[in-house]
Amino acid sequence: MSEVPIGSGPVHLSLHMGPKLTKPVPPEVTEALLSAQITSTAGERSGFQLAFDLTKKSRIVERLLPEGFFDPKTRVIVAITIKGTPTVILDGLIVRNEVGSSNQPGQSTLTVTGEDLTLLMDLEERTDRFPNLAPSQRVERILRNYADYGIESRIIREQVHQPPREQLRVDYQSSTDLQYVNDLARANGYNFYLDPGPRPGRSTAYWGPEQRLGQRQHALNVNMDVNSTVDQLTFAYDGTAREQPEARVQDPRTRDVTLLPNPDIGPLRPPLGLRASPALKRKPLSGTAKMDPERARAQALARAATSADAISGSGQLDVNRHGYVLRPRELVGVRGAGVTYDGDYYVKSVTHNLRVGSYQQNFTLSREGLIARSDTVRP
Secondary structure (H helix, E strand, O other), X not given: OOOOOOOOOOEEEEEEEEOOOOEEOOHHHHHHEEEEEEEEEOOOOOEEEEEEEOOOOOHHHHHHOOOOOOOOOOEEEEEEEXXXXXXXXXXXXXXXXXXXXXXXXXXXXXXXXXXXXXXXXXXXXXXXXXXXXXXXXXXXXXXXXXXXXXXXEEEOOOOOOOOOOOOOOOEEEEEEHHHHHHHHHHHOOOEEEEEEOOOOOOEEEEXXXXXXXXXXXXXXXXXXXXXXXXXXXXXXXXXXXXXXXXXEEEOOOOOOEEEOOOOOOOOOOOOOEEEEOOOOEEEEOOOHHHOOHHHHHHHHHHHHHHOOOOEEEEEEEEHHHHOOOOOOXXXXXXXXXXXXOOEEEEEEEEEEEEEOOEEEEEEEEEEOEEEEOOOOOOO
């Protein structure tokens, strides 16, 4: 993504479509595009909706729709170009199309709805066995099946090492690839998602912890008069969000039950706030008594980490006014919200709303505590 401020410069949208390999759509399709809405959320599948203007005798009505140009499973790639630098913001598949006909001129529309390429992993239920493979190795083997779509994998080894022991247990899959990979992610406190780009037709499947280290994006300014870059930011502190999991394991020989110590979530969630929110709820984890101690520790760590974010924020920005495109699943600083809520946040989700002459983004933020850990954020 370009780091050059957009200012009042133009934002160009380009659209590629095809069965597997895509190519630029005909000019009539680009000209008919009324709006594009694309939502990307950490740990979830991205979704999109494109709306096109339908006019009588148009190429869309007379040829493209009947020939299956907008049929389900058609691949769609959306890229935006800012000051000559293209950025892919979607690589997905059409799931549904709807035609709305109207007696009023200019009111007939074609609406195309879809999801990102992880939909491919959710179309078929499989049974498979993974002897002597750790969770990250199983994910790696599954993702190799989708390389034809230009999907590369970036897999982070699990925090709690769980050595496979075939003589004691063989792990089985009896679900879709996507369900199985997501289950493994949740059991380790990880996320799984698809990051489109950097070039059209290429994308990265990420399996690992939320990325809460590294360079921050340019700050979101609120309540700073002419320096404000967002109109409104709303923050919430949910005291019941954070849980303290309790995991017990049982020695199969002596039947003695041991309560595992509280996990340290620091390796998974480096703190962003100075004053961490306390865990008001205690949550006994079911089924850990029959697990290996390593798997039980991984479950406890995952539960503690995923419930840690008691602080959330939401807002909307105009990309031209902010000067940069806000990226999901990365860090960003906030200024002007006061001592309690200023500081760095993890960008949980971003919804791009593009129309002719308008580029708005809705976003949500999260972190585990109050008060910034540093007096400065990246301007």
